[in-house]
Amino acid sequence: MKDGVNGVALAVFIFFFVAVTVIGFMAARWRKAENENSLDEWGLGGRSFGTWVTWFLLGGDLYTAYTFVAVPAAIYAAGAAGFFAVPYTILVYPLIFTFLPRLWSVSHKHGYVTTSDFVRGRFGSKGLSLAVAVTGILATMPYIALQLVGIQAVLDVMGVGGGETTHWFIRDLPLLIAFAVLAAYTYSSGLRAPALIAFVKDGLIYLVIAVAIIYIPIKLGGFDDIFAKAGEAFATKNETAGKPVAGLVPGEMGQWGYATLALGSALALFMYPHSITATLSSRSRDVIRRNTTILPLYSLMLGLLALLGFMAIAAGVKVDNGQLAIPQLFENMFPAWFAGVAFAAIGIGALVPAAIMSIAAANLFTRNIYKDFLKPDATPAQETKVSKLVSLFVKVGALAFVLTMDKTVAINFQLLGGIWILQTMPALVGGLFTRWFHRWALIAGWAVGMLYGTVAAYGVASPTQKHFGGSSKEIPGIGEIGYIGLTAFVLNLVVVVVMTFVLNALKAPTGIDETSPSDYTADAGDPGVKTVLPPATVGAPGGH
Amino acid sequence: MPESTAGKRPTITPVRVIIGLCLIAPFVAMLWVSSYAKVEPTFIGIPFFYWYQMLWVVISTALTMVAYTLWQRDQRARKGGASA
Numbered sequence: 001m002k003d004g005v006n007g008v009a010l011a012v013f014i015f016f017f018v019a020v021t022v023i024g025f026m027a028a029r030w031r032k033a034e035n036e037n038s039l040d041e042w043g044l045g046g047r048s049f050g051t052w053v054t055w056f057l058l059g060g061d062l063y064t065a066y067t068f069v070a071v072p073a074a075i076y077a078a079g080a081a082g083f084f085a086v087p088y089t090i091l092v093y094p095l096i097f098t099f100l101p102r103l104w105s106v107s108h109k110h111g112y113v114t115t116s117d118f119v120r121g122r123f124g125s126k127g128l129s130l131a132v133a134v135t136g137i138l139a140t141m142p143y144i145a146l147q148l149v150g151i152q153a154v155l156d157v158m159g160v161g162g163g164e165t166t167h168w169f170i171r172d173l174p175l176l177i178a179f180a181v182l183a184a185y186t187y188s189s190g191l192r193a194p195a196l197i198a199f200v201k202d203g204l205i206y207l208v209i210a211v212a213i214i215y216i217p218i219k220l221g222g223f224d225d226i227f228a229k230a231g232e233a234f235a236t237k238n239e240t241a242g243k244p245v246a247g248l249v250p251g252e253m254g255q256w257g258y259a260t261l262a263l264g265s266a267l268a269l270f271m272y273p274h275s276i277t278a279t280l281s282s283r284s285r286d287v288i289r290r291n292t293t294i295l296p297l298y299s300l301m302l303g304l305l306a307l308l309g310f311m312a313i314a315a316g317v318k319v320d321n322g323q324l325a326i327p328q329l330f331e332n333m334f335p336a337w338f339a340g341v342a343f344a345a346i347g348i349g350a351l352v353p354a355a356i357m358s359i360a361a362a363n364l365f366t367r368n369i370y371k372d373f374l375k376p377d378a379t380p381a382q383e384t385k386v387s388k389l390v391s392l393f394v395k396v397g398a399l400a401f402v403l404t405m406d407k408t409v410a411i412n413f414q415l416l417g418g419i420w421i422l423q424t425m426p427a428l429v430g431g432l433f434t435r436w437f438h439r440w441a442l443i444a445g446w447a448v449g450m451l452y453g454t455v456a457a458y459g460v461a462s463p464t465q466k467h468f469g470g471s472s473k474e475i476p477g478i479g480e481i482g483y484i485g486l487t488a489f490v491l492n493l494v495v496v497v498v499m500t501f502v503l504n505a506l507k508a509p510t511g512i513d514e515t516s517p518s519d520y521t522a523d524a525g526d527p528g529v530k531t532v533l534p535p536a537t538v539g540a541p542g543g544h
Numbered sequence: 545m546p547e548s549t550a551g552k553r554p555t556i557t558p559v560r561v562i563i564g565l566c567l568i569a570p571f572v573a574m575l576w577v578s579s580y581a582k583v584e585p586t587f588i589g590i591p592f593f594y595w596y597q598m599l600w601v602v603i604s605t606a607l608t609m610v611a612y613t614l615w616q617r618d619q620r621a622r623k624g625g626a627s628a
Contacts, residue, residue: 080581080593083593083594083597086597086598086601087574087575087597087600089601090570090574090597090600090601090604091570091571091574093604093605093608094566094567094568094570094571094604094607094608094611097567097608097611097612098567222588222589223588223589223590224586224589225589226589227586227589227590227591248583248591248593249581249582249583249591249593250577250581250593251581252578255577255578255581256577258577259574259575259576259577262574262575263571263575289612289615290612292608292612293605293608293609293612296601296602296604296605296608297605299601300598300601300602303594303597303598303601304598307590307594
């Protein structure tokens, strides 16, 4: 890290940051609807977004500090193993194509705003709905934490983060300011703010990527040189470590891990509350499928950005904290003013998803915990107020993850969230296609998966940390190293199937299913499908 | 398989099988890691491992587009058949 503050870069960064903050607050007036105090309005932007806005929103979820900081950092540290993010994003789209249109239909037919709403309506189980809600909120926190780590990396490289010796409050002050701005505009503008800022963010990101992947390789003497130097660096690293810890291609040992991380992450992604929020806010069922044909454009960018990890090695960037590798590369390679633009892209690219994620988690809390368990007769205004407050609480939770977990492998934050959210899959995806699973079996499976996943992740040590040091572990029975989330999911599914057989044999009450098969294929314009849903209270499960 | 629009259509049709294959293909390709875990042949200096997977971004996009188009046609035919 260079000493002192990079003045020009910082000025450019602050300029963009102030600009998006203004946009954020003005967003409340964009496409304003008559009733701004309804949860639908604040939390789903009135559900009126078409292909383009939905595309930006979904892109805003998928391409975040994860893309810009965590994935290249993983490559910088371990080489090929970090590239699993590319197959991960490839696999996401066929999954979305298959699952989410059904969820859209049933949600618009019954006025569901969250996955918990659906699970409750489908299985008639408040307990299962609560489990799904709690998991969603919990899993979102480390994912938001990853965004904060990304912002912090940029601030550190610009020299405003302070070193290890600075008082923690001074060191974290810029992060706290960024955090406060994020919280304030989300609070006042809801989903409209990130949707509008997403345009600015994506514009900046495209620009920076285009420049980075053309300019940097030319300056470094082409990809041949880049990979040759990276290969040498990894060879030295493996020699020092005495075992293969990094390489240009995954070794035999790493292939199971690679595949399970890709698959597990893909399955997890679209179950996050924020992915569901983005999906449900689209105008029709068709918008979702159409989007899966254009969203992969983002995966290409992700792949190219991942290669920046190699470029950082080739450029001789030496950082102890891998997360700083890419911001540092930008600072070394670019003129100060463009480094500022790049930092702004990363910073805003982290803020937008953080806002979307916290809104989604807040919706979940309000609808499925506050209204179902705490205050069933809450007014729409009260619901919106609670959501706004919870969106703050979720961000504080994320901050707790940042301050307690190892920030040098930020990708683990996202993988930890994935371990948890994957456990809601049998109820959600299973429920979209069949009613065969028993609700109690689903709860049992969820509990087993959560317990196994958390204990297993807790037990993984890293060189810098005793617990939660990684997300992969030996798969029992197979003996290969694999993603804990996927192992826990399989365990979960086995429990669900076995328990369902048992409970059905015992004739345990299965609960009331308020949906019918045709609900899953209904489209906008069909009878009974609400294009814009009524306020949350009327649309609540059972209220229609 | 019957191509007629009369009566109830079977749930599994050749078109739907193709849609299914388009959606499954990326899983087979990407999860079979040993098929692409190698350096050679390189492309403009980028090892096979990396450019092959990026190529699959494009391939899977094309496959999803095919699936989408076929699905649209399938749905329209079904709706037309039902009202006729």
